[in-house]
Amino acid sequence: MNQLAVNNQSLIFAFLLVLIAVFISYREKLKLSKDIFYSIFRAIVQLVLVGYLLKYVFQVDNRWLTTVMSLFIVFNAAANAHKRNPNQYKHYWTSLLAIFVSTYVTMGVLVFSGAIKFIPSQIIPISGMIASNSMVAIGLCYRNLASLFRDQRQQVLEKLALGADAKTASLPILRESIKAAMQPTIDSAKTVGLVSLPGMMSGLIFAGVDPVHAIKYQIMVTFMLLSTTSLGSIIAGYTAYRNYFNEQLQLRREKK
Template sequence: MSNWSLLLSFSLVILAMLVSKKEKLLLEKDLLVGSIRAVVQLVAVGYILKFIFARNNFWFTTALLLVMVLNAAYIAGKRGEGIKNSHLISFGAIVMGLIITLGALIAFRAISYKPSQAIPVSGMIVGNAMVAVGLVFRSLKQTFRDRREEVEVKLSLGAPPREAAFSLIRESIKTAMLPTVDQMKTLGIVQLPGMMTGLILAGANPLMAIKYQIMVAFMLAGAVTVAAYVASYFAYRGFFNEDFQIVS
């Protein structure tokens, strides 16, 4: 792809801005700023990755993964506003999802801990885990608000907080997992996912691209499940005080 072709593709953003202006959506500025930020951020990341790939250093790779996790935890933590220690819970859940999933792939020799492999794969894991944690927080806040009386009745009958909130915890985990499950069902039929498309565009054998995409699908299912599970079972505690009462 030439720089000129890339520049011409910006006309699609202009089209979106024109629609926004015509329909008075007031998104023109956001679209422009978002496009500029995307370009600047991606160019910066490109140079950083070029530097790290050239050195193939364990510590550089690990440091970049830590930066990714910290940013994801901060963003997901904001979804848990009002939940005690939401940022810390986000960090722990995302780290667990990353360590277990990435560790399994390395142990199974699907990938190696080289920056050219570990960083892109970890980016997908962290990004999806971040979304899952955000969905957990949103689901817990909604269900505790809507089903407060149900939980209080169980508490009054002597149930401990975990038992009283069990159905809400289960629902939050399920809510976080459903988008990934639905995505797996539509792979190859409704959509050609990013990794597979990228490899094919780069000239890779389609069958090899499919193998990698299958690995990614399994990987994300595991990462999302771990992150959602950890986040749910730590976050629900923030809805109760020391006297086993639901906090306002």
């Protein structure tokens, strides 16, 4: 197999690309330089720590430790999705339920079908890939729910006044939010191979795998991501919309 040559000199030259972004931020007065440097520093620290941790986990090859690492990814993804929810009455368990179910239903199918094995070198990366995409989709769903409930507040109140229950009054908002959450994944699936060569496929090709075999893995990943984003968005949407109503099924006002 081909070996990638990423040495310190390569990293230094790659860092120059970051300085281009910093220069543009400074020139255009975007005030992003501090955030760029902070994000780079944080990414380096996190990746180094995770790299050594994964090296240890892969060497130990213990099922319980693999499960703990996978759950850590899911709980962390749920925490980040929870933070992205603008609703003041939000609950962490909503995000956790959506990401937990979408991640492990999808991954369970892959394991039982034999597509992947229950070993740390496969379970942990796949867990991260699935949970992160579910997290992004759920975050989009939350933001659209908040925006649409604010913009369509009067329509929802009118439906409630005419006798509709909370779910019926919220259904158009729910559908639009779920659609918006899934759209980036759908658009990505439309252009995969023509516009972009995604991470798994590119990584396998870099590693020397036959492109035809790499394509099979990427098709599997595409199916996997469509599954997890749809499950995550639907579970999050149909659970989170209830937080916009009180116990009497009245539409809540935002706290000041």
